[in-house]
């Protein structure tokens with residue numbers, strides 16, 4: 308494949324030289340005709356080399372930097388080298404006797420943006436985020452075949468606008484798995500479906516937060532888990548000794564999925580509350596009935612649209628916290644989480660501060676979390692570390 312030259316606006320040259328990995332459309336000096344997957348050479352206005360990259364349209368940008376070395380050859384070996392060092396970086400997870408699900412390759416954090424690889428007890432799941440990235444599938448798949456003892460590979464085409472993301476069941480090669488595939492994380496079981504839409508049953512990026520809640524914010528506590536999906540936080544809280552968990556999610560599927568997660572951990576789901584309801588309606592109901600919880604977990608999607616309302620984390624998180632303050636006991640803890648890349652931790656803290664001030668309530672931030680170690684990120688790309696979690700004690 309012929310390498311195409313692309314000139315970069317002066318203003319952006321330094322940014323790329325310092326390791327910023329994402330090609331922004333506005334950084335291009337002129338229009339160039341490119342095809343998905345094209346290797347491109349970024350040049351400054353005087354035609355001096357900046358970086359090698361590939362073209363792949365995502366909502367974030369139009370491609371990813373691959374190397375700052377002009378002599379680098381983008382071939383199977385290049386992919387193999389990056390994936391091998393990613394695997395080595397996760398050795399402790401591969402060797403763990405209590406966890407067998409984790410992220411193996413985190414896109415740009417591991418040197419090639421546009422795709423991720425997760426491990427689920429011998430099965431690898433690749434998420435492709437652009438058609439351009441997908442052009443490199445043979446390199447990635449053959450590398451996994453060569454370097455690992457995999458049982459099988461599944462994939463999701465997240466660039467597929469139909470929202471289906473998988474052809475048939477997403478199976479690529481190796482041995483097919485039965486679903487659910489039961490994996491463990493910190494000795495807690497989860498039922499995983501690699502053959503469904505975008506979500507597989509658990510979000511691996513919350514593993515440290517889940518563990519923290521289990522260890523220090525559950526014993527003897529009433530725990531409310533909002534936007535609960537399959538109830539992963541509730542399962543950890545229950546194992547951690549919660550007197551009762553309440554899981555609230557709007558999606559009908561969440562009821563059966565939450566029962567399943569409790570059941571495979573030998574927790575009697577009949578002692579727990581699983582509520583299929585809009586969280587905002589639940590708050591009104593809880594406020595009316597004067598319910599108060601010791602620990603409240605708040606992990607909404609960045610955007611959500613239900614019949615009644617639209618939610619955007621960037622606009623509405625403060626109001627969400629104000630509602631939660633009303634149903635949290637004095638001395639209780641709110642675990643506020645967001646995966647919204649549109650704002651940073653500093654901004655997130657202003658939402659918390661404003662919510663408490665407007666509620667005439669006091670608080671203390673006890674702990675903060677970002678992405679766990681297996682979700683490797685770059686210092687030069689802080690927005691890649693999208694997860695922000697605050698443990699907030701309500702003092703009055």
Ligand code: SAH
Nearest residue numbers: 534535536539556557558585586606608611
């Ligand atoms: N906290 C979960 C992941 C949340 S995914 C975990 O750690 O596993 C987001 C969830 O929010 C989805 O399951 C979706 O159904 C739910 N959701 C979106 N809008 C909602 C609303 N208004 N009320 C309740 N649940 C909602």
